[in-house]
Amino acid sequence: MSFHVYNSLTRRKERFESREQGVVRMYNCGPTVYSRAHIGNLRSFLFADVLRRWLEYLGYEVHQVMNITDVGHIQGDADEGEDKLDAQAKKDRLDPREIAKRYADEFLADVAALGVRAPEVYPRATDHIPEMLAIIDDLIAKGNAYQVGQDVYFDVTSFPNYGRLSGNKLEDLEGGARVEVREEKRHHADFALWKSDPKHLMKWDSHFGPDGFPGWHIECSAMAIKHLGEELDIHTGGEDNVFPHHECEIAQSECHTGKPFARYWMHAKFLQVEGGKMSKSLGNVYTLGDLEERGHSPRSLRFTLIRGHYRQPLNFTWDIVAEQKAALEKLDELYSRLVRAADGQGTPGDDDAGRALLDDSIETFESGMNDDLNVPRAVSALFQLRAHVLEGALGRTVAAAGVDFVRRANDVLGVIDVDANAAGGEANEAIEALVQARLDARASKDWAASDRIRDELVAQGIVIQDTADGTIWRRQAE
């Protein structure tokens, strides 16, 4: 069984093979920190997180980098319009560096709350100006870029593969529509590597002039090459990054290094809200803060955003978040039941028959993830296993193997609170003692004591279920 991914560059599913055996170098396009990340952005970052976790499950050593764009991201696709950071800074009457710091901190807090494992580095564009200028100089020297006044443009006609990723053809990229005509450009699709504007708030001196700042695309090339080397295995982003951002990254990186930039390009699809587009005017550009205000946990949001396949459009609704919360509680219950069955509680099933059922669930999980990260199929394996556990179909040894499997699966999904539901530990022993005391009270028909103990458990966030196999407990999900 091997890992297959859909490669946007070739438009087909391909068997994944890293350049260096056992090692993956992966770059994820990160946030532009001029506002708080919305759930559409978060979907793309969570997709990258699940991909990294799956690669680790497969045994790869993953070198992962996600950038933070804190300058140079222009509002439109063309090189006209305001820098998003500058525009927000003017609106809030703050220094753009303060804006960048505020939203970068918020981004880091949000992804941490969502259980995103930190990459090796979160490089910031403003810390890599010399690296960008070095690439720009090299591109000019090689004839792939040209200077007009204090601006520098990439010459798209110098790179025959321009348009391969997005499917755009140069002759179709007419001025006006997506890319505005700018007089000083040789070709209307040429894009800025370096711009000069005395009114820009964040600017750097260079041999091009005093008031310069980088283009957004060159930032990612410089940061990826610096932190991961000239040839990446995987480059990810949202589907809105394909053109022009990633198309331009490929052009300038490959002209600079003379090597293929990334083997696999993977893009997460858009997120819709209530069946329509997210937009400020509709007031549905939700953030993690909005979810929390409505009483939803980061864990529920994580599950909602990873549970659909990343290449399918995801429709976000409040009902779906509530459903995912309920589904998560079932997975918590699966885990706590397995732990207790492994501990010899309940009616033990047959180990031989149970083994086949467990193996089948593991196979479904792994083949799902190996099929271009089919999380829906992988999650269905856990519900399948839950059904077997509810039937009492697993023996004690198999239940122990099941505990191990669910922990490993959850290492990829990151949604089940396995530690809270683990057996053992002083805190859990105290709860076990209370649960037993309640059972003793019920046995002697001391209902008042039984109710009192139950209330005490509930106050500690413990859910108790009396089942045919005895009483089981788990911690209430957030």
Ligand SMILES: [Zn+2]
């Ligand atoms: Zn990027």
